[in-house]
Amino acid sequence: xxxxxxxxxxxxxxxxxxxxxxxxxxxxxxxxxxxxxxxxxxxxxxxxxxxxxxxxxxxxxxxxxxxxxxxxxxxxxxxxxxxxxxxxxxxxxxxxxxxxxxxxxxxxxxxxxxxxxxxxxxxxxxxxxxxxxxxxxxxxxxxxxxxxxxxxxxxxxxxxxxxxxxxxxxxxxxxxxxxxxxxxxxxxxxxxxxxxxxxxxxxxxxxxxxxxxxxxxxxxxxxxxxxxxxxxxxxxxxxxxxxxxxxxxxxxxxxxxxxxxxxxxxxxxxxxxxxxxxxxxxxxxxxxxxxxxxxxxxxxxxxxxxxxxxxxxxxxxxxxxxxxxxxxxxx
Numbered sequence: 001x002x003x004x005x006x007x008x009x010x011x012x013x014x015x016x017x018x019x020x021x022x023x024x025x026x027x028x029x030x031x032x033x034x035x036x037x038x039x040x041x042x043x044x045x046x047x048x049x050x051x052x053x054x055x056x057x058x059x060x061x062x063x064x065x066x067x068x069x070x071x072x073x074x075x076x077x078x079x080x081x082x083x084x085x086x087x088x089x090x091x092x093x094x095x096x097x098x099x100x101x102x103x104x105x106x107x108x109x110x111x112x113x114x115x116x117x118x119x120x121x122x123x124x125x126x127x128x129x130x131x132x133x134x135x136x137x138x139x140x141x142x143x144x145x146x147x148x149x150x151x152x153x154x155x156x157x158x159x160x161x162x163x164x165x166x167x168x169x170x171x172x173x174x175x176x177x178x179x180x181x182x183x184x185x186x187x188x189x190x191x192x193x194x195x196x197x198x199x200x201x202x203x204x205x206x207x208x209x210x211x212x213x214x215x216x217x218x219x220x221x222x223x224x225x226x227x228x229x230x231x232x233x234x235x236x237x238x239x240x241x242x243x244x245x246x247x248x249x250x251x252x253x254x255x256x257x258x259x260x261x262x263x264x265x266x267x268x269x270x271x272x273x274x275x276x277x278x279x280x281x282x283x284x285x286x287x288x289x290x291x292x293x294x295x296x297x298x299x300x301x302x303x304x305x306x307x308x309x310x311x312x313x314x315x316x317x318x319x320x321x322x323x324x325x326x327x328x329x330x331x
Contacts, residue, residue: 061088063113064144067137067174074175078110086276087302091216092118093318094240097310098213101125102200102239104158104226105219107175108137115216116147124150124210126203130157130195131167131177158219159197160228168192178220180252199229213308216242221249224260234267240306241268245289261286268305270312273324276301281320288324 053069060078067075077083091111095101095118106112106127116125127142129135135155142148157165168184169191170176176187184192204210212233217226223243233239241264247257264271265286273284284303306312 060110061092061114063110063117063141065108065110065113065137065141066144067108068133068172070172071174072172074107074110074173083110084276084302086279086281087274088114090274090281090304090315090318091115091242093314094214094242094304094311095119097308097314099123100210100212100214102212102215103127104200104215104217104223105129106138106153107131107134107218109139109141111216111218112138112151113141113145113147115214116142116150117145119150124152126152126154126210126212128154128156128158128198130155130165131169131193133169134174134177154198154203155195157195157197157222158200158203158217158226158229159222160199160225161197162199162202163197164194165197166192166194176220178249178253179222180220180249182252183221183249200226201230201232204233211237212239214240214242218244220244221246221251221253221255224250224255224257224263225253227260227263231263238267238307240304240308240311243303243305244301245303246301258290261289264303264305268307270307270315271303271305272315272320274302274304275325278325280325281315281318282324283320283322284324 055066056069056075056079057064057066058075058079060081060083065078067078069075074083092114095115098119099122101115101119101123103112103115103125106129109127112125112127116123119125127138129138135153139148139153142151142153157167159165165179167177167179168181168189170178170187170189173187176183178184200215204212215230217223219226227234227241227243243260243264245257245260250257250260271284273282273289275282304315306315
């Protein structure tokens with residue numbers, strides 16, 4: 001079928017109006033009922049996108065981004081302007097105070113485009129993305145935003161040892177591709193790809209002219225292995241770490257959440273949780289994060305660990321607080 005990319009226009013404006021209305025309504029909905037909001041947004045997206053479109057182009061945070069129209073999570077979020085708003089604000093501020101950014105699990109390129117855009121003129125962003133479909137969108141989105149000249153795209157997975165990895169694809173969800181066979185079974189995945197794996201330590205040993213200021217990793221539970229494979233880089237250069245922390249997903253990839261926390265708190269003096277639902281950044285301890293158990297506290301899914309004085313000052317200037325939000329989410 002011929003692709004039908006859709007530019008920002010009446011449909012997206014309609015959807016964003018529905019999103020604003022929903023946010024007003026959902027302020028009185030209990031936190032444990034967040035699925036109601038997710039389903040509302042997905043319904044609005046299905047109603048507002050053009051029939052027969054196989055891919056869609058949206059404008060999100062000033063970036064033009066194309067992705068598959070049948071995606072049920074990331075594309076509705078980008079389309080409606082509500083996808084990871086707090087995380088993106090933090091990332092943009094940090095990116096502007098960097099020279100080299102590493103984006104592991106770049107997907108279709110949201111953070112890669114934003115990072116490359118906010119870097120200074122001599123900056124470089126290295127994007128790792130192994131899934132062929134995502135990789136195609138990533139490259140196209142970098143070109144569409146005139147950012148290809150300051151990025152390096154590596155068609156590789158990142159882990160704790162070189163080799164091969166099987167990644168299970170999730171139908172109609174570009175953001176949930178995972179190395180976990182359990183999740184593949186749970187979501188009914190019937191397709192997978194075998195990809196080559198590199199460690200960040202090996203990569204930066206071979207590219208000694210590059211010194212990472214930020215390592216961002218979002219690999220659906222494989223992040224512990226990513227950071228294990230970057231220990232020498234962390235010891236030598238102490239890059240700020242921007243990492244997804246979801247204990248259940250880490251365990252599904254056979255990585256103990258406590259090991260990831262041990263790594264962060266061993267090498268970093270300042271660890272913050274980015275709280276999307278409370279719209280704040282909070283300094284946290286290992287005990288703060290461990291208290292939520294296997295399910296995790298979904299609204300503090302992204303952590304930032306830093307020893308960089310400039311990055312620490314930026315986080316504090318963005319209103320970082322000293323207490324993590326203790327609300328639990330039941331769904």
